[in-house]
Each structure stands twice: as structure tokens, then as C-alpha cells.
Amino acid sequence: MTKPPPTVRDLIRAHYSALTQSERKFAQALLDSYPAAGLASITIVAANAGVSTPTIARMVQKLGFKGYPQFHQALLRELEAKVSGPTQRRANWASEAPATHSLNRFAQAVTQNIEQTFANIDSARFDAAARLLADTDGRLYLVGGRITRALADYAFTHFQAVRGRVTHMTSSSATWPHYVLDMAKGDTLLMFDIRRYETSLMRLAEIATARGVRVVLITDQWMSPISDLATHTFNCWVEIPSAWDSNISTMMLLEALIAAVQEERWPATRERYEELDALFNATRLFQK
Known part of the structure; x- marks a missing residue:
């Protein structure tokens, strides 16, 4: 079982030292109201953070995204994961479940959780x-x-x-x-x-x-x-x-x-x- 991908919050913290002052301004605004501050269009998000749209575009690329749409989708997936109920969680696992016994899959998941x-x-x-x-x-x-x-x-x-x-x-x-x-x-x-x-x-x-x-x-x-x-x-x-x-x-x-x-x-x-x-x-x- 592969490890879960890092969250946008994790990526910001990992790349924070490489961000410019204006990029850090947006990063801090996002962390202060996470993930809501990044869920609007790039122009609205830039205006709310007091930075330019090119600043945001450069920052999301530094985080490893091709562009703002991919960054935006990542935040939406995190939000969906937060609010998902038992039925949706079961469906997510069922669609990705490896062809091994449930005991092995469970043990792998628990071990990975502890390590992470x-x-x-x-x-x-x-x-x-x-x-x-x-x-x-x-x-x-x-x-x-x-x-x-x-x-x-x-x-x-x-x-x-x-x-x-x-x-x-x-x-x-x-x-x-x-x-x-x-x-x-x-x-x-x-x-x-x-x-x-x-x-x-x-x-x-x-x-x-x-x-x-x-x-x-x-x-x-x-x-x-x-x-x-x-x-x-x-x-x-x-x-x-x-x-x-x-x-x-x-x-x-x-x-x-x-x-x-x-x-x-x-x-x-x-x-x-x-x-x-x-x-x-x-x-x-x-x-x-």
C-alpha cells in the first residue's frame, strides 16, 4: 500500500524556505484559513491575500503543481476527505483495494498510519x-x-x-x-x-x-x-x-x-x- 500523498499544508511547510516574501504572504494567509483561503478563483484568492496572481502561480509551481487548477483540485480533495461519511470512505477503499486478504490490507494500513x-x-x-x-x-x-x-x-x-x-x-x-x-x-x-x-x-x-x-x-x-x-x-x-x-x-x-x-x-x-x-x-x- 502506497503512502498517502502530502497535503498542500505539508508542501507549504516543506518548501517554505524557498518562497519569496510575497509568496510567503499568500502561504501564511492560506495556512491561517486552511483550506478555505485557496478554494476560490486565483484572482479572488490573490485579492484576499493582498498579492498578485503571478505570485500565486509561481508559488503553486514551487509546491510541485503544474498550475493553479491542479492546486485548487488538491485542496478540494482534502476538503472532501474531511467531510466524507462512512459510505463514501468504504467506496474509496473498495475501488482501490489490493487483491490480498483483508487482514493483510488492514495490517498494512495500520502499520503505515503508525509510522506516518x-x-x-x-x-x-x-x-x-x-x-x-x-x-x-x-x-x-x-x-x-x-x-x-x-x-x-x-x-x-x-x-x-x-x-x-x-x-x-x-x-x-x-x-x-x-x-x-x-x-x-x-x-x-x-x-x-x-x-x-x-x-x-x-x-x-x-x-x-x-x-x-x-x-x-x-x-x-x-x-x-x-x-x-x-x-x-x-x-x-x-x-x-x-x-x-x-x-x-x-x-x-x-x-x-x-x-x-x-x-x-x-x-x-x-x-x-x-x-x-x-x-x-x-x-x-x-x-x-
């Missing part, structure tokens, strides 16, 4: 996010969406053992104002949001950041709009030969963060583990 995800994680950004998640001067809140709420629940089970002051927000957005009521500057909110991105999560991020809460976002390769508000954003590759997206690479990144937070707080975390084990023994919850 970890290849695109900046270690310094990862370490900074781990320090935020480990900071008990503020509370840590966790929340997921319709599918990713299972990840938030998994994260809560582990982070509650690793550190204190952890709150798992329920999956019902109607209850979220009760949690926001106690949020304060210096708190951290770990959010999971993959396509189709949920408007309720976006609104929660807006309200939380307005209160000084730092957001750590785990999303997919197309990037939730919450990334515009997040202190740290991590992209996980999620496509598999299925009508559904996969959470395997997302889970691996989450477990890596949990392990990093554990090490960041050791030996305080070791004391919590020992006390927790004593409580498990007292309740006789597990067999010896």
Missing part, C-alpha cells in the same frame, strides 16, 4: 505537551467526541493514577458548562477530535481558552479546526480499509504521552502507584 504519525511528531513539542499534562499546579481535564470519548476514558484511568487533580468530562455536551465553571487560567484540557469534527468540541475549546485554559489537541491528519486554539496539536493518521477511521495510531500516541507524564512526575507517581496498590489489596479487587 510518529514520523511527524516533533520531539520538543511532545516534551512540552507532556510537561503541561504533568503540571498539577492546574487541573487536567479530558474530553472526547462521539467515537473518541473511549480514548478520553482510557486517558482518565491512567492519568488519575499518574497525577492528582484530573477530571474526566462526560460525553454529554449539555453538562460541559458545569465543568467550565471550575476551569481557571493554568488548567490544561486534553481534547480528542477527528473527522467529522464536532461543533460542540470547538465551542468548548473557544470557551475554555478564553478562560486561560491550555488545550492539547489530538486529531487526525486533516486537522480539527480546534488546532487554531490549541497550545499543542498532534496529528494521527487514521485511514484504514473500512468505512470507519482507526484509533490505533491515536492510542499509541496517547500511551506515549502517558508514559512521558509518568516519567516527568517520577518519583511522586511511584508513591501514588504504591498507595493505589495498597488500596487494591485492601478491597481485594484482584486475585493474587
Whole structure:
């Protein structure tokens, strides 16, 4: 299975150093409102960015496109991929499925997703996010969406053992104002949001950041709009030969963060583990 082609966003970042000042102006305008800023005609896009049409034409060629129409089509395909539902995703995979067993195709896709995800994680950004998640001067809140709420629940089970002051927000957005009521500057909110991105999560991020809460976002390769508000954003590759997206690479990144937070707080975390084990023994919850 071949690797997915780079997004326009990826191409801009890879070629940014080769762009002129006016080309960078358009590139920044596109990244600030991605991909909407590039979906109109070249004349409208140029006017909105305050650059000339030749500037845009030169830049898209530097990114590897023959011309603006191909650049425009690439953005449209990304937008279509963002909003596609299960039926369309299944049709896409069915039309391209190799003639091998589904187990092999699934394993190849998952392995590729994991490799792509970890290849695109900046270690310094990862370490900074781990320090935020480990900071008990503020509370840590966790929340997921319709599918990713299972990840938030998994994260809560582990982070509650690793550190204190952890709150798992329920999956019902109607209850979220009760949690926001106690949020304060210096708190951290770990959010999971993959396509189709949920408007309720976006609104929660807006309200939380307005209160000084730092957001750590785990999303997919197309990037939730919450990334515009997040202190740290991590992209996980999620496509598999299925009508559904996969959470395997997302889970691996989450477990890596949990392990990093554990090490960041050791030996305080070791004391919590020992006390927790004593409580498990007292309740006789597990067999010896």
C-alpha cells in the first residue's frame, strides 16, 4: 500500500524556505484559513491575500503543481476527505483495494498510519505537551467526541493514577458548562477530535481558552479546526480499509504521552502507584 500523498499544508511547510516574501504572504494567509483561503478563483484568492496572481502561480509551481487548477483540485480533495461519511470512505477503499486478504490490507494500513504519525511528531513539542499534562499546579481535564470519548476514558484511568487533580468530562455536551465553571487560567484540557469534527468540541475549546485554559489537541491528519486554539496539536493518521477511521495510531500516541507524564512526575507517581496498590489489596479487587 502506497503512502498517502502530502497535503498542500505539508508542501507549504516543506518548501517554505524557498518562497519569496510575497509568496510567503499568500502561504501564511492560506495556512491561517486552511483550506478555505485557496478554494476560490486565483484572482479572488490573490485579492484576499493582498498579492498578485503571478505570485500565486509561481508559488503553486514551487509546491510541485503544474498550475493553479491542479492546486485548487488538491485542496478540494482534502476538503472532501474531511467531510466524507462512512459510505463514501468504504467506496474509496473498495475501488482501490489490493487483491490480498483483508487482514493483510488492514495490517498494512495500520502499520503505515503508525509510522506516518510518529514520523511527524516533533520531539520538543511532545516534551512540552507532556510537561503541561504533568503540571498539577492546574487541573487536567479530558474530553472526547462521539467515537473518541473511549480514548478520553482510557486517558482518565491512567492519568488519575499518574497525577492528582484530573477530571474526566462526560460525553454529554449539555453538562460541559458545569465543568467550565471550575476551569481557571493554568488548567490544561486534553481534547480528542477527528473527522467529522464536532461543533460542540470547538465551542468548548473557544470557551475554555478564553478562560486561560491550555488545550492539547489530538486529531487526525486533516486537522480539527480546534488546532487554531490549541497550545499543542498532534496529528494521527487514521485511514484504514473500512468505512470507519482507526484509533490505533491515536492510542499509541496517547500511551506515549502517558508514559512521558509518568516519567516527568517520577518519583511522586511511584508513591501514588504504591498507595493505589495498597488500596487494591485492601478491597481485594484482584486475585493474587
